[in-house]
Amino acid sequence: MKNVGEARETPAGAPQEELATGERSTRNRVARSILDHGPSTVAELAGRLGLTQAAVRRHLDALVADGVVEARERRVYGARTRGRPAKVFALTDCGRDAFYQSYDQLAVDALRWIAQREGGSEAVAAFARARIAAQARTYRKAVEAAAPEERTEALAKALSADGYAATARSAPVGEQLCQHHCPVAHVAEQFPQLCEAETEFFAELLGTHVQRLATIAHGDGVCTTFIPKAAGLGISKNTTSQNTQNASASTAGRNPA
Template sequence: MGSTRNAVLKFLLNHQRSTINELARAVKISPISVRHHIARLETEGMVASAEERHGVGRPRRVYYLTEAGMEHFPGRTIRFTNRLLDELKETLPAEQFARLLDGMGDSAAADLAAASDLPSMTLDERLKLLKNWLTKEGFSVQVQRNENELIIKETSCPYFYVGQNHGEVCSIDKALIAKALSADPQRTSCLLSGDSHCTYTIPMAAIKPAAKP
């Protein structure tokens, strides 16, 4: 496979829903050339597209890797993971399957708590810890804050391709955020719903301050 097409696939690996213009800027070729490469990748079943809501006006078309596209990268086991979860979902009652995925989130949150002294940390320290932890998990994270609320945006998600079949995996990052901030984050947008990123919001008043020494 050519280097340009590999570059397109690699960019889509880390930016799951990208436009032609975004791809053109990333791989440094013209949009027309990108369309040519994308068309071939779609024919091979490695890339697919969808319309995405983007503010006012017409939806834009974004491109993303398919399961076959993900398997192009060494160490990616999306197909195996999906098959395993398919079997579990067929074998277990729905409530028990959901508890299993919730348990994975709780386990990840427990690891975060065990690696730090959350009660004594300031909000800035907890946000830094959370961002580093999510980054290690494979998320691309942006944090915004104003007087009223905290906003956490995930522009890429390591569970995106599994989540297309098993949306329950979204409980994992939510559990990490809840543990780090001792608050219940509300998901207001989601990559799996066609949004450009996942967004969690938390009222500033709901975040517990650090314990006094």
């Protein structure tokens, strides 16, 4: 998790910036303790971290507000004793994802297995296209509901909803679709078929050839796709196969991956 560290609570009178840093560090220690030991009570956390229960509650309140932890009743195995079960604090899925996960490596291993067992790079490309096809309905609905001149923007908003932090901006002879985040960038570094399938899909969806100018997977700061001004004047599900072929050819520019 970001900013995880071993730091004591900042004493009163410390500069505001130092105080804020100390607060974050201690809060991260609280979350890390829950990760290491499982759902925990306030008393258990205080004992493990050497903090007062009041301080632990304050940090837990902030973590709950941020969606990192949630309060729940402790699960009781066997016969339940009298009284209410103790309240414990557990990490949410969001909180768990803030710590290191090996999902990228798992995806790389899976794609490598597909390549080795099922037909090399073509099998990976088929998987990449199937993955995009599974997401196509939402994107297509958003684009087709927009006016022709607003369809790149509509696609950007749909991509942002899936975590791509996308924007659309004008260019001299068209538009640029910029994806400021790529959830699969680390995997795409080794399997550019993921980027190629995405580029083909953009072309099919927008009804014109498009050109990938830069990708995060290649080391650029943003994934940038150029869309000519002609895009949006005839977008439909029945886009010609020639447009898709042009899209593939256009990725042969600076960085098709």
